[in-house]
Amino acid sequence: MLFGSRSPSPMSSPSRSTIPPSSPHQTFCETLLDENIETAQSLIEKWDSDDVTASSLFHGDDRLEAGQYLNAVKDLQSTMHLIISKSSASVKLVRAQVLMETAMKRLQKEFYQIMSSNRQYLDPESVSTHSSRTSTVSSFSDFEDELENEFRVTTESISEMERVSAAAMADLKAIADCMISVGYGKECVKIYKTIRKSIVDEGLYHLGVEKTCLSQIQKMDWGVLEYKIKNWVNAVKVAVKTLFYGERILCDHVFSASESIRESCYSEITGEGATWLFSFPEFVAKCKKSPEKMFRTLDLYDAISDLWPLIDSIFSFESTSAVRSLAMNSLLKLGEAVRIIFADFESAIQKDTSKAAVRGGGVHPLTRYVMNYVAFLTDYSEILADIFADWPLSIQSPLPESYFGSLESADVSSSSISVRFVWLVLVLLCKLDGKAELYKDVALSYLFLANNLQYVVAKVRDSNLRFLLGDDWVAKHEEKVKNYAANYERVGWSKVYSSLPADPTADISSEQTKECFLRLNASFEEAYRKQISWVVPDAKLRDELKYSVSRRLVPAYRAFYEKHRDGLGRKCGSESLVRYLPENMDNYLSDLFFGAGEVGVVSSASSSPSPSSHYLGRRRG
Incomplete structure (x- = not known):
């Protein structure tokens, strides 16, 4: 009832030279113990022999003998427990222990061979692609059942790579389950960690992820750092969605029998690389701030923000909490950097002291720079709304009532970021009013204002600024352009008319x-x-x-x-x-x-x- 009697494999008869003849006084239980040992011995010694023709228990599509082997090992373990309960010094126990160690060496070899020979099928990209068929799974624990079901589908419905990957994952899980159940888990864990960590580290290397420190980042020219930021934004998407995600799926599946082993393996395999990866944006956020760095800083923030739910999920273990904290801290530091740069940009407009009048009353360079900058910022309006959600605009004097007319129907977050864009444009327009005074000819000063306001309105109308500032804003300022033009004509041509x-x-x-x-x-x-x-x-x-x-x-x-x-x-x-x-x-x-x-x-x-x-x-x- 406890162990069941298993018939020896017809391919190999158990050696009975070391088995004492049954005594007429043996109990039924003792007879079952002997049979379990004999069954295990026949399979274990067969696959430990130099005469075995196959290189692996888990070769081809037939896993029947592999299943028999694993069941024999588990039955042998149960037999050993029963022997110990009767007599720890039993000769049978010594014999069973020798067989168990032999079996474990074989399974270690099998485990290593499967991982090595199927490396291309077990890379994180293949695993994560394979798992996309179960994209509706709500958690990694749910993934287990889904994957088991997937193994049962016909080979015609999946690609060859998916089929081989699924088979290899199933074999590794079966071996790991067996070795863990008999107390030899650390042997396969050591093999797993060594091979999988090399794969993860190699993947990060090819993505351009490297260990850096704050001093290195601070010494980089902006052109070099900007290139590294672009590379990082591309790399983090692959690293999280493919490398770390695929590794978590594989680790959870292979070591589903032990949560502590899953956590230990995943933490050791990915912890170092993930730390290198998520340290970089925090270092960038700590560098000297300037308006030119705004957009790359926003790219970093956007990448982490978009990936955060997955980061939080795949690094959910307690031992990987440092990775989650590092990613979140990078997000917070980047948000703080954006707010500082935004404030510095506004301050730079207000403090502009250029005294040179633009030849012919044309569009001022400040107007072009600010409006192009602000128009590009609108591509990040949703991210900026998130960053400024808890940072309301604080100014000494309220904005003119007319500036808020187009925001009445906007939601809170949209309205908040819209007000900031309205304020930036207003700061520019006030600055341009001052620069108009540089022209001694009054008509030319009005022409200057008309030119610059027309540029501002056109930039708003033809960009995403229109959705933030609204059509009412555009209409009102188009009317102001006409007023400036009328004043130019009145002053510049009144003498001719009269x-x-x-x-x-x-x-x-x-x-x-x-x-x-x-x-x-x-x-x-x-x-x-x-x-x-x-x-x-x-x-x-x-x-x-x-x-x-x-x-x-x-x-x-x-x-x-x-x-x-x-x-x-x-x-x-x-x-x-x-x-x-x-x-x-x-x-x-x-x-x-x-x-x-x-x-x-x-x-x-x-x-x-x-x-x-x-x-x-x-x-x-």
């Missing part, structure tokens, strides 16, 4: 006509000379400004010209009064806002050169 009578077709004296033409010539030339070097980079805004000036100036001038040109008659010097034909005025305006600083050449609509050529050069349309 040189013509309020009613261009009204009857006036020839002397008054002469005065009007002279004032127009002088004011237009002054405005043109000044503004030919001004620039409007945005094509749409440039066309709108030209059209606005042309629409107000050219029709009024044409009406005045057609009304009074005949009245000038053939008076001496009358041609010098009409320097610009109405048809040509648009051509002059078309030269503006390219920042050329030179006058082009267009032809007059009349057959003879315009008298203005003396001042502005000949022109052709």
